[in-house]
Structure formats: C-alpha cells, structure tokens
Amino acid sequence: MNSPLFQPVVPKKNNLSTDRARSRALVVFAFLSLGFTVISLRLLQIQLFEHEKYLELATTVHTVRKVLPPKRGYIVDCKNVPLAQSFLTYKVRLDGMNVQEPAITIQELEELLGLEKNSLLQNFRRMDRSYLLAKGLSEEKVQKLEAFEKEKLRQWKKKRLPAEHFLTFEEDYSRIYPCGREAAPLIGYLDENGKGAAGVEKAMNEWLEGTPGEEWIEKDVFGKEIAAYRGLEVKPVDGCNVSLTLDSVIQHIVEEGIDRVEKEFSPNGIMAIVMNPKTGEILAMAQRPSFDPNRREKWNIAFLKNKNLTDPVEPGSIFKIVTLSGVLEEKIFSLDNSPINCENGAFFYGGKPLHDSHPYGMLSVREVVMKSSNIGFAKMGLELGENRLYHYARAFGFGEPTGMLLGQGESPGILYPPRLWSKLSITRIPMGQEIAVTPIQMIRAMAAIANHGYLVKPMIIKDIRNPQGKILRSFSPVIIRRVISERTAKLVTSALVSVVSPKGTGAKAAIMGFTVAGKTGTAQKAVHGNYVKGKYISSFIGFLPAEDPEFVLMIMVDEPHGTQYYAASVAAPAFSYIGSEIAQALNLTPKCVPAQAIRIETEK
Amino acid sequence: MQELDLFYQKTKKINQFSGYLLVAIALTLLSIGIVALFSASGKFVLEKESQISSLMLRQFLWIAIGLFSCLIFSLIDYHKLLQLSSWLLILGFFLLILCFVPGIGHKVHGSSRWISVGGFNVEPSEFSKIFISLFFTRILSNAKKKSLFYMSPFFTAFVTVGLFVSLLIISGDLGSSLLYFMVFVLFLYLGGISLKWILPILGSGILFVFIVALLMPERRSRLLAFLAMDQDKEGKSYQVWQSLIALGSGGISGLGLGNSRQKMFYLPESTTDFIFPIIGEELGLWATLLIVGLYLSFILTAGWISLFAPDKEGLMIGTSLTSLIGMQTLANLGVVTGLLPNKGFPLPFISYGGSNLVFCLMSVGLLLNIHRQRPPEFRIKVEEKGAQRSINL
Structure with a gap:
C-alpha cells in the first residue's frame, strides 16, 4: 500500500536531543498517569466511602412524601342517621418557583379565593414550593382554579415565559355535622389537625380516624412527577363508623x-x-x-x-x-x-x-x-x-x-x-x-x-x-x-x-x-x-x-x-x-x- | 541510550499491536459515549418533542465525520502536514476570528467560540489545537542549541501562542486558552529548554489565567464558588454539587442504565460536559473506574506510540496530542469530581458535541500515522516471514 502521499521516511539516527525529548515525554506521560490515579482515588472516595451521604442528599432532593388522608368514619345514631360525616374536599398548594409575574398572578389568586388583598402577596416566597393556599375547597372551586391556571399557562407561553404548573391539588376530607347544634356537645368536634377534641369524636378517635396512606414521589427539577419512578404507595385505610344509642x-x-x-x-x-x-x-x-x-x-x-x-x-x-x-x-x-x-x-x-x-x-x-x-x-x-x-x-x-x-x-x-x-x-x-x-x-x-x-x-x-x-x-x-x-x-x-x-x-x-x-x-x-x-x-x-x-x-x-x-x-x-x-x-x-x-x- | 534500544528490541511484539489497541480503546470509549448519550438525552423525549433522534443523529454524523478525518490523517504523511503547518495555523487563526463575525459566529452564554455552518456549530479552537501542535513541532524540533538564533523559534512560538490565547480570552474561552498555554509549555519542555525556565514560565502562565479569571466577573464568581464550595450549593457551584450528588448516589453498582435521577434537569449540561456523573449514577463505581482505566490505557498506548516515533517530529506531535487529550480528560474529570474549578471541558469521545470528537479522532489518526512510520528496528522483520515489505499497522 504505497500511496503517493505516503513515503516512508528513512529513520534518522537517534541523536542526543531526540533521546532527551523522549525521556522528557516519558515524564509528561508519567504525570498524566498520576492525574488519572488521583481521579480514581477521588471516585473511590465519592462513590464508595461517601455514598451514603450523597444518596441521602439525592433522596431529599428528588423525593417527596405525600400523605394520603383517610376518610374519617361516620358517627350515626341508632337508626343509622348520620350525626357526623366526612366528605371529600381539596387542599390547594402554590409552587412559588413556577409562578411568573407574581404581582399580577397572586392578586388574581387572592380575588379568586376570596382572600383579603395583599394577604397572600405578603407571604409569597419564591423558594416555597408548596405553600398552603386554602383547604376545604369544593370540587367546583377546584375546577375554577384549574381553569385559571390553564389560562395563565397559556398567557405565559405566549409571552415566552416558562410555563409550568404552579397549583397542586390534594384530596382532603372535611367534617360536617348534619344535625347542627343538636347533641353537639355529646358528639364533639375536631381540632385543627383533624383529631377528635371532644365528645364521641375524641373518645372514639382511634376507631374513627383510620390510617393515612402515603406515597413516595420522585420529582424533576420543575417539581413535575416522574411517573416511571413512583415508589412506595400505601392506600389509606378509612376510619370505622361509630353507631350511637342516640335517637x-x-x-x-x-x-x-x-x-x-x-x-x-x-x-x-x-x-x-x-x-x-x-x-x-x-x-x-x-x-x-x-x-x-x-x-x-x-x-x-x-x-x-x-x-x-x-x-x-x-x-x-x-x-x-x-x-x-x-x-x-x-x-x-x-x-x-x-x-x-x-x-x-x-x-x-x-x-x-x-x-x-x-x-x-x-x-x-x-x-x-x-x-x-x-x-x-x-x-x-x-x-x-x-x-x-x-x-x-x-x-x-x-x-x-x-x-x-x-x-x-x-x-x-x-x-x-x-x-x-x-x-x-x-x-x-x-x-x-x-x-x-x-x-x-x-x-x-x-x-x-x-x-x-x-x-x-x-x-x-x-x-x-x-x-x-x-x-x-x-x-x-x-x-x-x-x-x-x-x-x-x-x-x-x-x-x-x-x-x-x-x-x-x-x-x-x-x-x-x-x-x-x-x-x-x-x-x-x-x-x-x-x-x-x-x-x-x-x-x-x-x-x-x-x-x-x-x-x-x-x-x-x-x-x-x-x-x-x-x-x-x-x-x-x-x-x-x-x-x-x-x-x-x-x-x-x-x-x-x-x-x-x-x-x-x-x-x- | 543503549538500554533504551535494548528495551525497544524486547518490546517489538507489543509495539506491533499498539496501533490496534489505540483504535480499540477509542472505539470502546465512543460506544460507551453513544450508550450514555442515549440515556442522558432520554429526558428530552419526556419533556419536549422527539429531540432524541435529532441529538443522536447529529452525534452519529459527527462520529462519521470524525472517523473519516481519522482515516485521512492516518494516510497523509505527517511530514507533509508539517510542511503545510504554517498555512494550517493561519487557517486556524482565521477561523477563530470568524467566531466574532456576526452572522457566522454563534454566541452561547456570552462567549463567541462557535461558527455556525449549515445548522452545525463548529468550535474552531478544537481544530486549531492540532494546527498549533504541528506548527510548534515544525519550528521547535530542529532548534539547535548554542545557535545564535536559539531563542528565535521559542520567541515565534511565544508570539503565536500569545495571539491564540488573547483571542480565546476575548472569546471567553479560558479553559481552551489554558490548554493552549500548556501545549506551549510542553513544547518548550520537549524542545529542550532548561528545567530552571520551565517552572517559572508555567507558574506565571497559570497565574496570568487566574488573574484574567478574577477580572472577568462571571469567571470570578465561579472560581470563588469553587474555593468555598460547601457554602454555596444553590448558586454558582450548584452544577458541581449536583454532579457530586449524581456520582455519590450511584454508589458501587449504580441505579441501573437509564435510571439517572439527576439527568432530570437537576444536573445541567448532562449530555455534554457533565455526562460522566450521569454514567457514574447509572452504572456505578465499576463503570467510572473502567472508563478512567480506558482513558489511562489510551494515554499510555498513545504515549507508547509517540515514544516509538521514527523521529523527533513524530515524538513531539504524538506527545502533544496525547497530552492534549489527557489534560482535557483530567480537566473534565477533575471538574465533575469537584477537584478543579468549573471550566467547560468536554469529555473526549463521550460527551455530546462534534468539534472535540473530530479533534480527538484526528489525533488518533495522526498517532496511527506516526505508528505506521515507526523505524524498522522497532518492527518484526516481515521479510523474514516471506511477506512483502509493506507499511502495516
């Protein structure tokens, strides 16, 4: 294979300067090899010895534990007429990172939720990724909020702003007492955390409250769930119903x-x-x-x-x-x-x-x-x-x-x-x-x-x-x-x-x-x-x-x-x-x- | 150097295969790169329209171009290239200037390092590395000691590298300018300059780049972030911190191919400069050590070939190209493991991006070229075996 471009050269006699260059080149390669050794050791340190630390960090960054609330049991009278019952409502949270034009958006949200002016804007933090906006929202209200979010995302896309979901809705239960004040002190009520604070609600809390479920979700950097990596999911167990002798x-x-x-x-x-x-x-x-x-x-x-x-x-x-x-x-x-x-x-x-x-x-x-x-x-x-x-x-x-x-x-x-x-x-x-x-x-x-x-x-x-x-x-x-x-x-x-x-x-x-x-x-x-x-x-x-x-x-x-x-x-x-x-x-x-x-x- | 000759005689057989070995290692790294890129770019499919195909197709095209240039560079006698080196250098310089021409130059993150050619972004500084190596070899390989003009080729080299470095600093590419400077120092060293000069020159050069870095506000904050990393995880050293999380959470065996969490936009540039942490997260310590081992073998094989070059020119070209790839690899790995301040160096053969890949494959071509011209005393005598005398790999 003698291409015209390629003529083998007659090797020159090794002179002193070539030998010197050769030994110096050897030094260069030795230094490079040393560099790779250092990198290998560093990798051992990161991936073997500090693995636990970084794994924990990664888990805290990527995963979110979501509690799935159980439905609290009913309290009924001796003829199964409900005296206290739970029904599905929604909690809505705000992802501050994904809110664009906060001054306008938050104000509109305040109006939509019927909050006082500037009450939300004052508490708004860009780094707070799950700020609790409201709870006990009805299906209807949730639909309104969803429509609002959709409209906003559309507007932002038009303005070439990053458009990511900024509202998250969580299922939640609200307690209602159909008989109003009748037998109210006996039936009792719940505290802020949904635990029975008085009456039958308190005495029978263990039976009524049920067991919450949980869900481990992995999220990408925008807070969007990566569905493929959904981990543990435990369904909530609803609470038991308590029948009273009350008529x-x-x-x-x-x-x-x-x-x-x-x-x-x-x-x-x-x-x-x-x-x-x-x-x-x-x-x-x-x-x-x-x-x-x-x-x-x-x-x-x-x-x-x-x-x-x-x-x-x-x-x-x-x-x-x-x-x-x-x-x-x-x-x-x-x-x-x-x-x-x-x-x-x-x-x-x-x-x-x-x-x-x-x-x-x-x-x-x-x-x-x-x-x-x-x-x-x-x-x-x-x-x-x-x-x-x-x-x-x-x-x-x-x-x-x-x-x-x-x-x-x-x-x-x-x-x-x-x-x-x-x-x-x-x-x-x-x-x-x-x-x-x-x-x-x-x-x-x-x-x-x-x-x-x-x-x-x-x-x-x-x-x-x-x-x-x-x-x-x-x-x-x-x-x-x-x-x-x-x-x-x-x-x-x-x-x-x-x-x-x-x-x-x-x-x-x-x-x-x-x-x-x-x-x-x-x-x-x-x-x-x-x-x-x-x-x-x-x-x-x-x-x-x-x-x-x-x-x-x-x-x-x-x-x-x-x-x-x-x-x-x-x-x-x-x-x-x-x-x-x-x-x-x-x-x-x-x-x-x-x-x-x-x-x-x-x-x- | 009687001992060295004896050593050459003894290692003839290894010599015979070093060319194959070099190609094999380069191809293995390329394959790893393709797999890693498939995984790291997978998120785009989830996020946007099917960008995976366009990204991968581009990379395949670059690999094809790279392998072709590898072939070309292995076939053209490097002595011919050396004769053309002045012209090549001027071409390289011209291309670098083109980066600043509006319409042709392509600006990313405020630095003008790219030329836009038919939808492809080419980074001329990558190719110029080869040209400057050839040029330095040309002017420095025959520098005679005690000659009156002893200093003159060094001075030419200094002016040349000064021009390139200034241009690169203006374009905002500090990493490459440092690499060019290192090449200059390497040639001084190989060219036989006294050791007492080397260290001051090296030191002052690095100091110079550091000062420049401190003068540029964007670089300064990055540099300062590196010096106090743990205090600023959200800010400037965010990327390196995410990189460490990726590597560390991968552990020994990794999360499994395609299961990287950090590639979900936690780790920016996960297809280019920061692809190595994704590999570490998915495949674990074994894979990262294997890759580091492959790079080391590549450097050693290329070094072997350079040491067995037929002449000083071959030795210099080979050594400089090997060092360029080696330093770049070390810089990348050093950054992603948090040992060096954050500078944009792609990982040779693996990162997405064409210019560097083509440069690396061109270097492989030149190394093969050198290998093919190794002197007869380093070969097994083919005539003895009855075969025709030929230049074999």
Whole structure:
C-alpha cells in the first residue's frame, strides 16, 4: 500500500536531543498517569466511602412524601342517621418557583379565593414550593382554579415565559355535622389537625380516624412527577363508623322542647337527658347554651363542654328518691302506714330551723313524697342514719363518674364521707343539699328505680362498624349492681306516681294515657357557701310508663327568670310535653286514649 | 541510550499491536459515549418533542465525520502536514476570528467560540489545537542549541501562542486558552529548554489565567464558588454539587442504565460536559473506574506510540496530542469530581458535541500515522516471514 502521499521516511539516527525529548515525554506521560490515579482515588472516595451521604442528599432532593388522608368514619345514631360525616374536599398548594409575574398572578389568586388583598402577596416566597393556599375547597372551586391556571399557562407561553404548573391539588376530607347544634356537645368536634377534641369524636378517635396512606414521589427539577419512578404507595385505610344509642328523633324532640323552655323562662342554662332505664342507653342528651359544630367562627369556648357530664349541681328535691329508697329498703317506714310529723312547716334541728314551702302536720311517707316536704325527709334521714344514707348514695352511683364516655372530663360530683359531715348534714343531704351530682349520675339513679333496683352503666356507643358495614365491636348493657330490692323499687315507683297525681307537686308533668312516675326538684343555688334567694335550679326527673318504664327523662333548668321558678311550673310542664312526644316517637301504647288524641286535646 | 534500544528490541511484539489497541480503546470509549448519550438525552423525549433522534443523529454524523478525518490523517504523511503547518495555523487563526463575525459566529452564554455552518456549530479552537501542535513541532524540533538564533523559534512560538490565547480570552474561552498555554509549555519542555525556565514560565502562565479569571466577573464568581464550595450549593457551584450528588448516589453498582435521577434537569449540561456523573449514577463505581482505566490505557498506548516515533517530529506531535487529550480528560474529570474549578471541558469521545470528537479522532489518526512510520528496528522483520515489505499497522 504505497500511496503517493505516503513515503516512508528513512529513520534518522537517534541523536542526543531526540533521546532527551523522549525521556522528557516519558515524564509528561508519567504525570498524566498520576492525574488519572488521583481521579480514581477521588471516585473511590465519592462513590464508595461517601455514598451514603450523597444518596441521602439525592433522596431529599428528588423525593417527596405525600400523605394520603383517610376518610374519617361516620358517627350515626341508632337508626343509622348520620350525626357526623366526612366528605371529600381539596387542599390547594402554590409552587412559588413556577409562578411568573407574581404581582399580577397572586392578586388574581387572592380575588379568586376570596382572600383579603395583599394577604397572600405578603407571604409569597419564591423558594416555597408548596405553600398552603386554602383547604376545604369544593370540587367546583377546584375546577375554577384549574381553569385559571390553564389560562395563565397559556398567557405565559405566549409571552415566552416558562410555563409550568404552579397549583397542586390534594384530596382532603372535611367534617360536617348534619344535625347542627343538636347533641353537639355529646358528639364533639375536631381540632385543627383533624383529631377528635371532644365528645364521641375524641373518645372514639382511634376507631374513627383510620390510617393515612402515603406515597413516595420522585420529582424533576420543575417539581413535575416522574411517573416511571413512583415508589412506595400505601392506600389509606378509612376510619370505622361509630353507631350511637342516640335517637336523632328523640334528640330533636328534646332540643325543640328545651328551646320552648328557653323561650319561656330565659334561664341561664338547661340540661336534659333521655335514657333507657333497662339498658342504660342514652337516647338523647341536650343542653343550653350549646354551639353549632359547623360554624366554628361563632363558638363560645364556655359552651363547648358537655355539661351533662362535667357540671355537678346541687340536685335538691330530686335527690329525695335516694333517701326514700333507703328508708323503704331498710323497712324503717312503710309507705302508707308510718305517719311523720311535719312540724307545721318549721323544724329546729341543731339550732337551725328547717322550713317547708307549705306547713304540714302528720303525713304518711307517700304524702311526704307527694308534697316534697323537707321536714319529712329530714326526719327520714335522721332515722336512716349517716352511714346508711351515705351507703345508699354511693350505691346509687353518686360520688363516682359513670364512665359513660371516656375523655370528657366527667365529674364524680361531690359526696363527702360521713366523717366530714357537719351536724346538720344528716338533715340536709336527704333533701339534696350539701351534695352535688351531675345530671348523668342523677338520671342513672332514677333509672335504677325504674329498672327494678338494678343500677346500669349509661351507654352511648352501640357498635363500631368498618366502612364495609361489618360490626367490629358491639357493646352490650352493663348492670353494675342491685341497689334496692324489686319490692322497694315498686314501692318507690308507686310513691313517685303519686307525685304526678293531681295533688302532687309534679301534677303538671302528667302525660295523658300513661302513668308517670317522677319527682320535682327546686334547688336554691348556693353562691359562696350561702343559699341565695331568687337563684334556683328547677328540675324534674321521671319515667314512664310506670308499670314497665321505657325511658327516663330529666330536665334541669338553671335559674329560670321571671315569677315562676318552682319545678312544678317550670320543669314539670316541659317534662309533660317532651315526654308525650317521646312516647309517641317510641310508639308506646297509651293505656286508655291514643297518644294522638292527647295532643289534639291539649291543643284545644 | 543503549538500554533504551535494548528495551525497544524486547518490546517489538507489543509495539506491533499498539496501533490496534489505540483504535480499540477509542472505539470502546465512543460506544460507551453513544450508550450514555442515549440515556442522558432520554429526558428530552419526556419533556419536549422527539429531540432524541435529532441529538443522536447529529452525534452519529459527527462520529462519521470524525472517523473519516481519522482515516485521512492516518494516510497523509505527517511530514507533509508539517510542511503545510504554517498555512494550517493561519487557517486556524482565521477561523477563530470568524467566531466574532456576526452572522457566522454563534454566541452561547456570552462567549463567541462557535461558527455556525449549515445548522452545525463548529468550535474552531478544537481544530486549531492540532494546527498549533504541528506548527510548534515544525519550528521547535530542529532548534539547535548554542545557535545564535536559539531563542528565535521559542520567541515565534511565544508570539503565536500569545495571539491564540488573547483571542480565546476575548472569546471567553479560558479553559481552551489554558490548554493552549500548556501545549506551549510542553513544547518548550520537549524542545529542550532548561528545567530552571520551565517552572517559572508555567507558574506565571497559570497565574496570568487566574488573574484574567478574577477580572472577568462571571469567571470570578465561579472560581470563588469553587474555593468555598460547601457554602454555596444553590448558586454558582450548584452544577458541581449536583454532579457530586449524581456520582455519590450511584454508589458501587449504580441505579441501573437509564435510571439517572439527576439527568432530570437537576444536573445541567448532562449530555455534554457533565455526562460522566450521569454514567457514574447509572452504572456505578465499576463503570467510572473502567472508563478512567480506558482513558489511562489510551494515554499510555498513545504515549507508547509517540515514544516509538521514527523521529523527533513524530515524538513531539504524538506527545502533544496525547497530552492534549489527557489534560482535557483530567480537566473534565477533575471538574465533575469537584477537584478543579468549573471550566467547560468536554469529555473526549463521550460527551455530546462534534468539534472535540473530530479533534480527538484526528489525533488518533495522526498517532496511527506516526505508528505506521515507526523505524524498522522497532518492527518484526516481515521479510523474514516471506511477506512483502509493506507499511502495516
């Protein structure tokens, strides 16, 4: 292959300068080789020894952990009517890096989201790649925002600006309470982080909240997901649904009823509970003042707690049922054959006078109950003695929380042991002074009488179901103990039926077609240790039908304003109209006249 | 140099194959480059219209041009090229000036290093490296000691390199100007200048480039960023930092071919100057060490060929071209591993971009040319085997 261009040269004789150049070239190559050795060592350092460090850096730069929120379980009543439910909304985040012309764009966003002017612009940071703009957005709003983003991107493309998505939408759930303020303190509400903060929401939070899922996403430098590298993805597990024993129909009746009381007497507060005496199931629990869980901005922090559980009050005469049960169980008195001298309205004991509202002479035990004579009960208490009275009060569940719903700050009430009692206590406690009870304790005690002497644990949670409807846990009624014998329970009931007779204090609590057993209570409120005139708690507690009680209803009206404050004219009528509607709602069969007819009659 | 001759005699057989070896290494690196480029450019398919084909097609075309020039340069006797070297140098200088002519010159990031020819951007400074090497060889290989004009060829060389370096600095290509200067120093060294001169010249040259770098605001910030790297990860040293993340996160075995995360626009220039970190991220330490090993073998083989050149001219051309490729490789690897300040050097044979590839393949051609002309005493005597005497690879 002898091309004309290529003529092999005759090698020149190696001279000194060539040899020198050759050895110098060798030095150059040695230096180059040294360079490659250095690079190799450096690579070993980066890729082998510092690998962990850089891998961690790479992961933090490339990957984003996205939490997928679970759907919180529903709270439903005993007929599956939702009391608290979750629905899908959206969170929207802003990627500051991809926003062009921020002054204009952010202002338009503010308008679109209905925010105050410049409120967003002030917080806008270019480096913040996921600024939370708003949450709880509806589908409709999201569509509007998407349209806005699309339009913006189009404009920027036209202006030859980088056009990358700057809004990201995340699924989120919002909580809504369809019944509004009805039973709100019992159902509770969520805190800012979506955890139950009060009520059933708090007590059952673990079941309701579900397990969040997560997603690891790798992003390119513009924040766009690289779909091919999607890593771990765990689907969220939705929360369980909690069924309550509450009946929203009865709850509604009670709420309307106490609204009527509120209108009529404008009291400081009202508390009302409806309970099934046989099982302890709470059918309704209401209070005034209350709050609307859907309108957080209007909340008054003082109204949020469930006062039926947390606020002990002096029960007054309604506590007399405990004394009565005690003396009858101990057979100290018989119901109709043991006359008690009621001292014509003034009884001195321990140097202090005790008054009745009306002076009475000799009364049978039944009459003492009917007239709610304080002196009569003081004497019963004296006969029963301190220890036995304390025993019965404890047996009826006073002085300890009922444990109906955990985490509510339930009060045990105030019941001192006899060694702390004053000399007067034995005449005051039998009529409901010097002790404090919570409404839930009181209604439970009454339920024991209605339930043949068995004390039950009040229950509100019926069962827990998974989202597919399978029952995971079911709660059954708990009987705590027998407090009084069945015979005594019957006797007490019979005495309480007399209270609602036309001559009794609770005459106005009567419900046509049903035998009602009940007790009035008008407690003078104590302020700084002294009873104050004009401040009363007017209450009525009763159950029906007396023969086979279906529900116990208690109404406590705190400081009714106006001329009427006696339970006989404040709480008893309310018991009557609320109770009659509950009886209808529960489909109870009236003894003589159909319940429907009663209403027509009363409306006349 | 009795020992050296003896050594030559002993290594005849290795000599015979060094040409093949050089071509084999160059082709292996080219293939690695094609694979890496396919991966690194894959993101464009996701992002924009099918840019992958146009990018790869361009590269294939450049490879074809490069292999063709390799063939040409291996066939034309380098002594003939040496005779033409003055003209070639003037051509190179002219092309460099063309970069500044509006309409022909192509400006990127404020530096005018490119000429636009039919949609292709050509970087004349790459080709001029060969021309200046040839020119230096021509004037310096026969510099006689003790001659009155001993200094004159060195002075010519100094003026020439000064012209080129100034032009390159004006065009904003500090990296290349440094490389040109290094070539100048290399020739002084090979040309037999006393060692006591070399270091001051080298030092003052590098100092000069540093001062220029400090005077140019854009370069200064890059240089300062290098000196205090960890404090400025988002800013000027962002690229190098991302490069380290890519290499480091690849680890020993890498994330797998095509799985680089950093190429998703985290690491800019991932198809050109910063392609090596992407390879390191995807294929791991084994691949990076293999590539470094291949470059080292390339340098050693090319060096071998240069040392066995038939004359001083061949030795000088071979050494200078080998050093140019070697220094450029080291500069690139030094930058991506954070050892050197950020200067735009492409990785020979692997980076996307035509001019440098063609330069490298031309150099391979010239080295083969030198190899083919190795003196008979370095060959196995073919006549003895009965074959006809020919110039074989």
